[in-house]
Amino acid sequence: MRPEDLQAVRALPLFATMKAENFERLMPASFLQRFPRGVVLIREGEPADFLHIVVEGAVELHAHGMGRESSIAVAYPVSAFILAAVLKDAVYLMSGRTLEPSRILMIPSESIRTIILEDPEFAQAMVNELARSFRFMVKTVKNLKLRTAVERLANYLLRLHEDAGRTTQVILPFEKRMIASLLGMTPENLSRAFATLKPYGVEVDGPAVLLTKVDDLKRLAKPTSLIDDPNI
Amino acid sequence: MRPEDLQAVRALPLFATMKAENFERLMPASFLQRFPRGVVLIREGEPADFLHIVVEGAVELHAHGMGRESSIAVAYPVSAFILAAVLKDAVYLMSGRTLEPSRILMIPSESIRTIILEDPEFAQAMVNELARSFRFMVKTVKNLKLRTAVERLANYLLRLHEDAGRTTQVILPFEKRMIASLLGMTPENLSRAFATLKPYGVEVDGPAVLLTKVDDLKRLAKPTSLIDDPNI
DNA sequence: ACTGCCGCTTGATAAATGTCAAGCCTTGAG
DNA sequence: CTCAAGGCTTGACATTTATCAAGCGGCAGT
DSSP, rough: OOOOHHHHHHHSSHTTOOOOOHHHHHHOEEEEEOOTTTEEETTOOOOOOEEEEEEEEEEEEEETTTTTTEEEEESSSSEEHHHHHHHHOOBBBBBBSSSSSEEEEEHHHHHHHHHHHHHHHHHHHHHHHHHHHHHHHHHHHHHHHHHHHHHHHHHHHHHHHHHHTOOOOEOOOHHHHHHHHHHSHHHHHHHHHHEEEEEEEEEEEEEEEESSOOHHHHHHHHHHHHHHOOTT | OHHHHHHHHHHHHHHTTOHHHHHHHHHGGGGEEOOOOOOOETTTTBBOOEEEEEESSOEEEEEEETTTTEEEEOOSSSSEEEEHHHHTTTTTEEEESSSSEEEEEEEHHHHHHHHHHOOHHHHHHHHHHHHHHHHHHHHHHHHHOOOOHHHHHHHHHHHHHHTTTTTTTTEEEOOOOHHHHHTSOOOOHHHHHHTTTGTEEEEEEETEESSSSSHHHHHHHHHOHHHHOOOO
């Protein structure tokens, strides 16, 4: 790995607190690699030989079953994905595919499991990442079980709106079929959900969406921090 | 806490590996308490002041929203619930209610967060529990997004069948409306799902269910270890 | 510029799921 | 024993969501 990359990795929250000697041990066996868009990094069912960390870009986590496929989440910098599989020395439960050209840090699982036992600060960083991931999944389940498709879309748009600084226009970060899959519906149903939201001030033009009646939309969506706030 | 209880707690996987001195520090501030059935132990949105561990009995974890309610999981001995909230010093994302008379060990969150930094073995135990919980939630999401209600019920029955030692008869562990909520459907829909499974050898008599054509049921349910095996 | 592909939308229809209401059966209290 | 309450089931119906098919429109490659 190049010196400047090493320095950048060392600055990541996951590695900033660990002991220097352990960082020295971890890195030589690791790779920081660039991937183009659309590369499958991991496949569900395979043993978790490496911990993957998104340093740059974005990775879609998705799963298969019953002849269907569904997106579960999108991992952004800087977060580890499939950390739980690595720590349990188990197989991946999800597949991972780059959504954009990305830089991925790959660390041998074995090293992670060794050092986590010896470095409390590193263990603490791993615990934080795991806890964050767990809570994200709980929110995902609540979103799926308590809301209809239209409600999920409305809340998703409101979240984009918040993240964009409450501008009137938000830009959908992915293709619509990807958003449909993330929200647990078919692309056709997403189109119809957008149509349903028109009276609530949602105007779609390709990847751009205007939210002209945010208050009305909120009354419909009933956002709650216990589902929609990524920082809680 | 009584001496024999202390001993039992010390033997739990979560505490068996930690240093004796840290165990001594943890316990005095903790309670091991009996609760009757139906007691609300924690409420979503409240700050996570205590880590709760089910020592005996069972606890339903459920969530509210949009005027609806849904069961997310059931915690059995010996597992911690809401561990992530404690570690992040955040609010609970789920409510917890005893399903049976239960013994619950309550440990101040503050102590957990302190000792996890000092005791690598304890941190490791926490990491294991967190990783297990995370993977459970991933499987829950896959179950919800990839399967229909009938398929979820079929797989649930097959799991009970496995757990019971592949006997022809399985006993539903909860009231049907609770199972319906866990599986993400209404009680009415659960009744109809049972009826749909009749041609696949599923005969219901109150809480007892006969599985007379397990192979047929499996062909319908298509169980996969990546969703249905709790130990993977 | 043409053209084929692909993502998206729309319509028609089907399937899945939820809602409301009624009735059955068990259970527990009086 | 009687009876009320609650859990469960069933029927009728409404709503939500998926499926299938067609067509639109932008975009990349020839």
